[in-house]
Amino acid sequence: MNEVIYFDKSECLREKTFNPLFLNQLISQAEGLLKGSNENDKYFLYGALGNLYRINGQPKKAINCLTYCLNHAVEERNPTREIISLIRLGEALKYDSNHKKALDHFDKALEICDANKIDEYLDFVLQHKGKCLMELAMLNEAEECFQQALKLRKLKGNRSLIDSTEQAIELVREMQS
Template sequence: MNFPEFKDCLLTLSEIIYFDSNEYLREKTSNPFRMKEIIDIAENLLANITNEDEKYFLMGTLGNLYRIYGELQKAVKILTECVTIASNQNNSNREIVALIRLGEAIKYKDNPMKALEIFNEVLEKCKANNNLLYLDFAIQHKGKCLLELGGIVEAEKCFKEALKLREFKGDVSLIESTRQALNFIKKRNAKYFTE
């Protein structure tokens, strides 16, 4: 499989990835075998690629896939490399994306406080560079982290802020993701008050 074919293959990932409502809406796979196949394809491509942009894309993708697959050490390692590459290139967009991905991997690795520090750093970078492209992602992931830390009120504020930004963007899948997080809080609160 070549790089363009691999990118097309990634479009099918939504069929095997879901948000687990039993684990704070963490991304999981319903088909670990297929996920491993995609990881192996990406690893093979990465070993043979020379184009720096394609290499960065593959590393970021692999970091996410390893996180979802549950290989958190590999996810953190490769995403840390992504942050370094983006930083060395002085590419603030890539650095922001890589930091968000790294924060998620660190959160999954049971270090939500460190992840929260990273998400706050990303928010500062977004605001300092007036970067609205990824601000909603930074706020959303900070909210999910706060949710896991028990900061329900703060998490809800983050989700409401992210929702406004996403409604402005008009991306239906992002809007749905944030609404799902708000509904998760609503259901959790309803359950808490009825017990």
């Protein structure tokens, strides 16, 4: 999957694909697996489909899938899944040009992280919130989110996450000048 996805610098690091045909094949396979799947599998498949639809330029379909995931996570009272679903749904809303609602979802994810002492996804929430703020030209706020995400990612020691945040900081600074 990573071989066909890239971050488009000209669009505030939105995920795009080099290979829409491959992406459409993945979508067809996932849609086929949905039929007859159990609830846990449906949560996973709708999450994957939501991301694929978003990258494929179908944000409305992404929003439908990811809303299912969020509702499922809330029903089962699973704060970790709720955080993940809020991040994914926030991204889909951003791709659908609904930045305010996306920011509301990222803020809700931050609240849940704080309330439940879940730090594992905090850097992801901050990174995605920063990218949303960057698209709104709220560049100082975006950089602040990226700097917080970078600190957390350095603690994790994951080089690809660190690189991704450093790329975002570099882009936001270019936009500021």
